[in-house]
Amino acid sequence: MKTYKIGIIGCGNIAKKMALTLGGMKHVERYAVASRSKEKAETFAGEWQFTKAYGSYEELIKDPHVDLIYIATPHSEHYEHARLCILNQKPVLCEKAFTANARQAEDLLNLAKEHQVFITEAIWTRYMPLSQKIRELIEQGAIGKPYTLSANLGYVIQDKERIIRPELAGGALLDIGVYTLNFAAMTFGTDIEDMSSACRKTETGVDGQENITLFYKNGKMASLQASIYAQTDRMGVISGDKGHLIVENINNPQSVRLVDSNYNITAVYHAPAQITGYEYEVYAAIEALENGWLESPYMPHAETIRIMKQMDELRKSWGVVYPCD
CATH class of the missing domain: 3.40.50.720 (NAD(P)-binding Rossmann-like Domain)
Incomplete structure (x- = not known):
C-alpha cells in the first residue's frame, strides 16, 4: 500500500x-x-x-x-x-x-x-469497531427485542465562539447532538414515524441544550439529550425484553456491558487500544480510495x-x- x-x-x-x-x-x-x-x-x-x-x-x-x-x-x-x-x-x-x-x-x-x-x-463513531459490535449484539438477539434507547452528550463549551455564533452554524445540535442522532440511527435504523423535541436557546439564538424523542414504526423509541452547559455521563443504554446494553461514552465508545433480565452483567466488551479514535475514519477513507x-x-x-x-x-x-x- x-x-x-x-x-x-x-x-x-x-x-x-x-x-x-x-x-x-x-x-x-x-x-x-x-x-x-x-x-x-x-x-x-x-x-x-x-x-x-x-x-x-x-x-x-x-x-x-x-x-x-x-x-x-x-x-x-x-x-x-x-x-x-x-x-x-x-x-x-x-x-x-x-x-x-x-x-x-x-x-x-x-x-x-x-x-x-x-x-x-x-x-468518527460510525467507523469504530465497538460501534459495529453493538449492532452485532442487537442483531444476534443478545437483549431480545429492542424497545428503548437513551443517549446523552454534554460538554461545558458555551464560551467557545464556534458554538455560540449563528454565523458559524453553532449550537449543541450540530456539534454534539449529531452524535446522539447517529447513535440512534446506527442502533435503531431510520424508519422513524414521528419526532418530537424541545430546546433551550442561548442569548445568541442557537440551541444550548435539547431533548429529542424519536418514535419508530416498529414500536421502538429513542430519547436523546445534548447540552453545551453540562458535563454529562455520555452514556447510552439500549433496552430490550431480555436485557440491556450499557455503552460507556457514545462519543467514543470505550466499553459495552451486556446485562441480562435479572440485572446481571453477563459480558463486557472493550474497545481495542486506539491512538485517539480518529484513525478509524482515516483508514476508512484510505480503504475507499484503494478500492x-x-x-x-x-x-x-x-x-x-x-x-x-x-x-x-x-x-x-x-x-x-x-x-x-
Whole structure:
C-alpha cells in the first residue's frame, strides 16, 4: 500500500487531535496544513512535524502531492472548503456536522458524484469497531427485542465562539447532538414515524441544550439529550425484553456491558487500544480510495443527507436559523 499524504485545512483543536492521530498511523504522512494565517500554519506544522505550511486553503488544495484532505474548520465553512477540494479533484474527509444544512450537503454530494471525487463525513463513531459490535449484539438477539434507547452528550463549551455564533452554524445540535442522532440511527435504523423535541436557546439564538424523542414504526423509541452547559455521563443504554446494553461514552465508545433480565452483567466488551479514535475514519477513507469508491460504506452519502435533513427539521421547529439557511 502506498503512503498517503494528508493535508489538513484549519489549525484548531480538532486539527491538533487529527495531527496527533496521523503521527501514530501506518501508511500516512503528515504532509501539509493550511490556515488563513501563514504564521499560524507554520507554527502548527512545526509543532506537529508537517512538511508544508500554507497561508491559504487554496494553496494546499492545489498542491499536487496531497492525497486526502481533512477539513477541520467551523461548520459554516465546510461547504465552501469541500466544494473547492472537489473542484480540484481532491478526496475529502469532512468533519461533522458535514455542512450547515441539508441543501449544502446535497449540493456537495451531487458535485462530488459529477466530478467522481471521494468524500465522506468524519463522524468518527460510525467507523469504530465497538460501534459495529453493538449492532452485532442487537442483531444476534443478545437483549431480545429492542424497545428503548437513551443517549446523552454534554460538554461545558458555551464560551467557545464556534458554538455560540449563528454565523458559524453553532449550537449543541450540530456539534454534539449529531452524535446522539447517529447513535440512534446506527442502533435503531431510520424508519422513524414521528419526532418530537424541545430546546433551550442561548442569548445568541442557537440551541444550548435539547431533548429529542424519536418514535419508530416498529414500536421502538429513542430519547436523546445534548447540552453545551453540562458535563454529562455520555452514556447510552439500549433496552430490550431480555436485557440491556450499557455503552460507556457514545462519543467514543470505550466499553459495552451486556446485562441480562435479572440485572446481571453477563459480558463486557472493550474497545481495542486506539491512538485517539480518529484513525478509524482515516483508514476508512484510505480503504475507499484503494478500492475506487466514491463513498464509505460506514457512512453512506444517503445517511449524511438524511441526518442533515433531520437536523434542519429540528432547528426549524426551534426557530434556530443560520445566515446561510
